[in-house]
């Protein structure tokens with residue numbers, strides 16, 4: 304029931320004039336009593352917080368469907384009715400679990416997003432075949448948002464060769480897909496090509512305040528904005544990395560905004576970009592759902608002061624040595640030695656957050672001898688393949704030196 308409805312105007316000054324005229328989002332959110340903030344997108348209202356269904360609650364190897372029902376019910380009660388699943392999420396169990404839990408509701412009462420797995424495609428016919436399989440698993444006849452999943456430099460040829468867009472466009476014309484888009488994890492160059500190839504309804508991008516400058520998130524965002532394509536944000540908290548902040552980063556947040564919590568701050572930062580439809584959070588328990596919903600029940604766009612704080616927090620994180628590796632593994636494809644580069648960077652990043660030297664050495668030693676950072680010959684072949692422009696041999700040398708110091712100390 305609409306008892307109270309009004310528009311909140313943001314004080315943001317982020318966008319250029321061109322961005323202000325983009326197709327959705329702009330600066331307004333719709334607030335209805337008892338519901339989280341929403342934005343108008345085409346003919347529907349989309350909650351600003353979307354439920355990313357890739358880290359669902361587990362009981363052993365299976366999804367805990369009782370807990371999932373409770374989480375979904377809480378979302379639905381608060382107007383958080385956007386659910387984002389994919390073919391391979393939770394070892395390919397997510398679609399079936401979401402289909403089961405959502406079938407307790409009328410189809411028109413929730414917004415369901417799914418993705419076409421490019422890596423599964425062998426022929427043009429597979430696009431529709433897999434779409435039908437997904438519909439069956441999700442117990443639906445149509446998807447509201449549907450994407451070519453994970454276009455990047457490795458998948459873009461397959462996506463083109465099987466005419467994925469053309470096949471999905473037919474499904475859209477048949478009413479089986481409402482909005483057709485793509486999710487992206489590649490280089491800006493590939494993105495420039497993809498946005499110009501077809502008429503997309505939206506793009507799903509990895510955007511958060513840490514990646515904004517360092518990992519070219521801003522560049523990617525601006526590429527799609529130029530084409531006036533609305534954005535769905537994924538990884539707004541960088542897989543939890545912006546929740547477990549170091550003491551120095553927390554101090555910066557708290558000294559400027561004593562009441563702010565890291566998760567809410569990161570989600571609001573992402574939601575405050577111009578032309579964002581929704582921000583996805585991969586929530587795995589009811590507590591996370593409640594916290595995130597609370598953020599969007601009382602949603603306020605970021606102030607200029609908060610924007611500045613986010614920039615400062617990002618700078619502190621970077622200066623603390625955290626490595627912005629997305630584990631794409633493009634580097635390992637060309638390493639003649641076989642160094643496990645993403646694993647080395649990941650364990651180092653965790654060490655920087657947790658500051659646990661013993662755990663760092665334990666994890667380090669789970670790497671095979673030949674995979675360890677100290678085996679790097681500094682040939683630099685990997686650097687050319689890194690979409691994050693990391694100086695890999697230099698970073699590996701730093702990690703190896705840190706390990707040596709701890710062991711010798």
Ligand code: SF4
Pocket residue numbers: 637638639640641642644678679680681682683684685686695696699
């Ligand atoms: S610089 Fe090191 S990590 Fe990179 S390709 Fe050469 S040996 Fe492998």
Ligand code: SF4
Pocket residue numbers: 627628629630631632633634635644645648688689690691692693695
């Ligand atoms: S170091 Fe670069 S290329 Fe290698 S996994 Fe990380 S982001 Fe990818």
